[in-house]
Each structure stands twice: as C-alpha cells, then as structure tokens.
Amino acid sequence: MRVDLVTLFPELFQGFLTTSFVGQAVTSGTLDVAFASPRDHGLGKHRAVDDTPYGGGSGMVFRVDVLVACLEAQDAVRGGRGHRILLSPQGKPFHQTDARRLAQLPALTFVCGRYEGFDERLSGYVDEELSLGDFVMTGGEVAAMAMIEAVARLLPGVLGNAHSTVEESHSEEGLLEYPQYTRPQEFRGATVPAILSTGDHAKIAAWRAEESRRRTAERRPDMYARWYEETGRALEAAAAARAKKKARRSRTKAGRSPEATEATSPTTPGESES
Ligand SMILES: C[S@@+](CC[C@H](N)C(=O)[O-])C[C@H]1O[C@@H](n2cnc3c(N)ncnc32)[C@H](O)[C@@H]1O
Numbered sequence: 657m658r659v660d661l662v663t664l665f666p667e668l669f670q671g672f673l674t675t676s677f678v679g680q681a682v683t684s685g686t687l688d689v690a691f692a693s694p695r696d697h698g699l700g701k702h703r704a705v706d707d708t709p710y711g712g713g714s715g716m717v718f719r720v721d722v723l724v725a726c727l728e729a730q731d732a733v734r735g736g737r738g739h740r741i742l743l744s745p746q747g748k749p750f751h752q753t754d755a756r757r758l759a760q761l762p763a764l765t766f767v768c769g770r771y772e773g774f775d776e777r778l779s780g781y782v783d784e785e786l787s788l789g790d791f792v793m794t795g796g797e798v799a800a801m802a803m804i805e806a807v808a809r810l811l812p813g814v815l816g817n818a819h820s821t822v823e824e825s826h827s828e829e830g831l832l833e834y835p836q837y838t839r840p841q842e843f844r845g846a847t848v849p850a851i852l853s854t855g856d857h858a859k860i861a862a863w864r865a866e867e868s869r870r871r872t873a874e875r876r877p878d879m880y881a882r883w884y885e886e887t888g889r890a891l892e893a894a895a896a897a898r899a900k901k902k903a904r905r906s907r908t909k910a911g912r913s914p915e916a917t918e919a920t921s922p923t924t925p926g927e928s929e930s
Contacts (some may be wrong), residue, residue, distance in 0.1 A: 657811060658763035659689045659804060660730050660738050662723070664705070664770055666691040668797045678805060681814050687804075692730040697722045706771050715772035723767065723774070724781050730765070738763035740782040741803070743796030744773065747785030750799075752826035754786065755806040766803070768796030830883045831872045834864035 661669065673682050673689055681687040694705045699722065706716035731737045739761050748754075758764060767774075767782060779785065788799035809815050825833045837848040851863045869888070873880040 657687055657759075657761070657807075658734065658738060659687055660692055660734060660763070660765040661689065661768065661800060662692045662694060662726055662730070662765065663768040663795075663797055663800070664694060665768075665795065665797055666693070668795075669801065672801050672805075677814055678808055681808050681811065684813075686811055686814055687808055690730070690734065692726050694718070694722050694726045697725040697729065709772065713772075717772055718769055718774045718778070720775035720777045720781075723778055727765065727767070727781060734763075736763065738765035740765045740767060740784075742767045742774065742778065742782040742785045743769060743788070743799040743803075744785045745787050745790070745792045746773075747787040749790070750786045750788055750803055750806075752806070755803070755810060756828075758803070758807045759810040764804075764807070766796070766800040768800055770795045830879060830886065831868045832875060832879070834867040834871070 663669075669689075669691075672678060673687075678687070682689055695703050698705045699719075704719075705722045706718055709715070709717050727740065739758070741758075741764060743766060767778075786799075786803065788802055793799065810821055815821060821827070823833070825831075837852060841848050841853075849863070851859060854860070869880070869883075872883065
C-alpha cells in the first residue's frame with residue numbers, strides 16, 4: 657500500500673515508521689511511505705503556508721492554494737492520486753470499519769493540519785475528513801499514525817497470525833473481545849477461570865462467546881444494542897427453534913406421535929395447554 661504524508665513535521669514519524677510491525681511493513685515494502693512538505697510550496701521569502709483568518713480572530717489558517725499545490729505535486733511524483741484523508745477534529749470519528757475499508761485501497765494520502773485548521777475550501781480537494789476522537793490536538797500527525805497503524809495491521813502478511821485480527825474487539829462481529837489470561841495460574845488470590853484449563857475447545861468457545869457478549873453489554877451498551885439488532889436476535893431465535901425441535905424429538909422418542917406432540921405443545925402459537 658502506498659502512503660503519502662502531507663506534513664510540516666516528518667520527523668515526528670521517524671520512530672513510528674522504523675519500529676515493530678510498521679517498521680517491518682516499511683522494510684518489506686508492504687507499506688511504501690513518502691512525505692510531502694507544504695513548505696516546498698510556501699509563498700515568499702519565508703515560504704509561508706498559513707495566513708490570518710478572514711473576519712479576524714486568533715491564530716493562523718493553513719492556506720488552500722499551498723496545500724492543493726502540494727497534493728497535486730505529490731500525485732505527479734508518485735504517478736497517481738491517492739485517496740485523500742484530511743485529519744480534523746471535525747471529521748467523522750475513525751472506527752475499525754474505516755480501518756477495514758481503507759485497508760482495501762491501494763494508496764492513501766493523509767493531510768496533517770496545524771494552526772487553527774484549514775481554509776474551508778480544502779474540503780473540495782479531499783475524499784473524506786476523519787477525526788481520531790472528540791478532543792483537539794495541535795496537529796494531525798498523531799491521528800495519521802494511529803490510523804496508519806490500524807490499517808497496516810490488517811494488510812496481508814503484516815501480522816504473524818492473521819486470525820488475531822478476526823477474533824478481536826471491534827472485529828466484524830461487532831463485540832468486544834473476551835477476557836484473556838496467561839501464566840501464572842494464580843496471582844495474589846486471583847485465579848484463571850477453570851474452564852480455560854479443561855482442554856474442551858467447544859466449551860471454551862462457548863464461554864468466550866458468552867463473556868464477549870456480557871462484557872460488551874456492560875462496557876459498551878451502544879455496541880451491544882447494535883450487535884443484538886444485527887445478530888443477537890437471530891441467534892436467540894435459532895437457539896429457541898433448536899430447543900423446541902429437541903424437545904419435540906424427545907417426546908416422540910417417548911412414544912407419542914409428532915402430530916400428537918405438536919397438538920399439545922404449549923409453545924406452539926395459538927394452541928392451548930388443555
Ligand atoms: C488545533 S487543531 C485545529 C482545531 C480547529 N480550530 C477546530 O476547532 O476544529 C490543528 C490540527 O490538528 C489536527 N487535529 C486536532 N485534533 C484532531 C483530531 N481529534 N483528529 C484528527 N486531527 C486532529 C487537525 O489536522 C487540525 O487541523
């Protein structure tokens with residue numbers, strides 16, 4: 657994946673792009689990262705990239721002409737236009753669904769703001785505005801790093817175990833991950849749940865699924881409500897249907913015909929118990 661970073665402070669990315677799995681992704685060529693400096697397109701002797709706001713007010717505003725010149729020059733150098741993301745506290749909050757969506761694209765261009773933000777007309781030259789969350793930082797660089805990391809770990813071959821991006825919080829299932837434990841088995845009186853040492857994989861999977869739902873309902877009722885609407889209700893209906901079928905089968909085995917069982921079943925809608 658090609659990643660272009662429009663920033664006044666490329667040095668902020670140095671450790672990030674040379675360390676751990678992102679560093680390996682850069683070394684292996686999975687991530688092809690390049691920087692573009694708005695300063696190279698700045699105006700006058702001081703290569704100014706900002707100016708005072710129309711209408712007055714404190715601070716400076718990033719100029720649209722400088723940034724568009726920088727974006728277009730970068731696309732020319734790189735041989736094509738990347739998907740342009742403007743980092744802004746006013747953008748759509750970045751979620752795992754965005755990481756999955758962006759991981760499918762061949763080229764991303766992150767535009768890191770500074771000052772009091774951008775000239776509003778820049779929005780006509782980007783594909784979307786994304787926010788890291790409901791707080792304000794002094795620049796977009798940290799937000800760009802967070803998003804690149806979330807996207808890069810989803811690219812094929814970047815993480816050793818691809819399965820770990822499937823079974824985790826905010827994965828496509830839409831729940832938080834179940835609690836994890838490792839050695840020691842007992843720490844200051846707190847023990848690992850016994851089920852995890854039984855070796856019974858089906859029971860462990862069922863326990864984890866239940867814990868994942870319980871934890872999501874407790875910590876993120878908003879997520880749980882969404883999951884329940886999309887998946888949980890259907891799972892419950894399927895479980896109820898299975899239980900009903902099982903009960904019917906055991907009654908049939910006990911010597912009653914399925915028709916007789918059906919006619920007297922208290923769970924059949926519209927039938928009385930008498
Ligand atoms: C001080 S902020 C500008 C805030 C702007 N005056 C406002 O009130 O919306 C400077 C730059 O930092 C970046 N930034 C700050 N907070 C951010 C966030 N939560 N998510 C993404 N980028 C952010 C943006 O690029 C922004 O243009």
